[in-house]
Amino acid sequence: MGYHLGLARIHDPGLQNEHETAxxxxxxxxxxxxxxxxxxxxxxxxTGRYPSRSSGNVSERTxxxxxxxxxxEAAVGTLAPALREGLGVLxxxxxxxxxxxxxxxxxxxxxxxxxxxxxxxxxxxxxxxxTGEEHELGVWLHTQRFMLRxxxxxxxxxxxxxxxVPGWRTGRTRGRKPKH
Numbered sequence: 001m002g003y004h005l006g007l008a009r010i011h012d013p014g015l016q017n018e019h020e021t022a023x024x025x026x027x028x029x030x031x032x033x034x035x036x037x038x039x040x041x042x043x044x045x046x047t048g049r050y051p052s053r054s055s056g057n058v059s060e061r062t063x064x065x066x067x068x069x070x071x072x073e074a075a076v077g078t079l080a081p082a083l084r085e086g087l088g089v090l091x092x093x094x095x096x097x098x099x100x101x102x103x104x105x106x107x108x109x110x111x112x113x114x115x116x117x118x119x120x121x122x123x124x125x126x127x128x129x130x131t132g133e134e135h136e137l138g139v140w141l142h143t144q145r146f147m148l149r150x151x152x153x154x155x156x157x158x159x160x161x162x163x164x165v166p167g168w169r170t171g172r173t174r175g176r177k178p179k180h
Contacts, residue, residue: 033080033083034082034086036063036066037083037086037087039063040063040066040067040087040090041089041090043060043063044090049101050064050067050093051063051064051067052064053065053068067093070083070087071093071094074087074094075094106157109137109140110160110161110164110165111164112133112137113137113140113141113164113165113168114164114165116133116134116137117165121134122172123138123141123168123171123172124136124137124138124141125138125172126138126139126141126142141168141171144157144161144168145168145169145171148169
């Protein structure tokens with residue numbers, strides 16, 4: 001078969017260009033793709049999150065897989081402009097969902113720690129004997145300090161920590177709390 005295609009290209013030099021043009025994706029999305037964009041927008045609006053490929057719901061999984069393919073197309077520059085425009089109304093649709101969720105969780109923990117300290121509490125502890133919010137915040141704060149010591153905590157994280165909870169690097173002083 002390759003032999004015949006090679007001969008056809010020799011006899012008709014424009015054939016290769018015509019073939020490549022025909023193989024390109026259209027600039028306009030199909031009706032199915034436009035419907036998928038609408039389904040995705042409705043899903044995000046209803047749930048406040050993007051669909052998951054590990055969901056128990058088959059339609060959510062297929063929508064997540066469709067979105068993943070569009071993200072790949074966008075990354076390599078082959079996404080149809082109309083689809084890019086349609087998806088553009090969704091916040092951070094190109095982002096990796098886990099990274100977006102991790103960043104939101106980090107910001108939530110920072111806000112919770114700032115509120116915990118503002119309520120007059122001492123630095124939260126992370127030991128196993130502590131439970132509840134104090135333990136959760138203590139583990140998170142301990143992780144931030146550990147990452148800072150190792151040099152793994154980005155300055156984009158250090159600066160908000162310094163601003164929201166001054167003294168977070170040192171934390172609790174050893175010994176008994178001073179009497180007021």
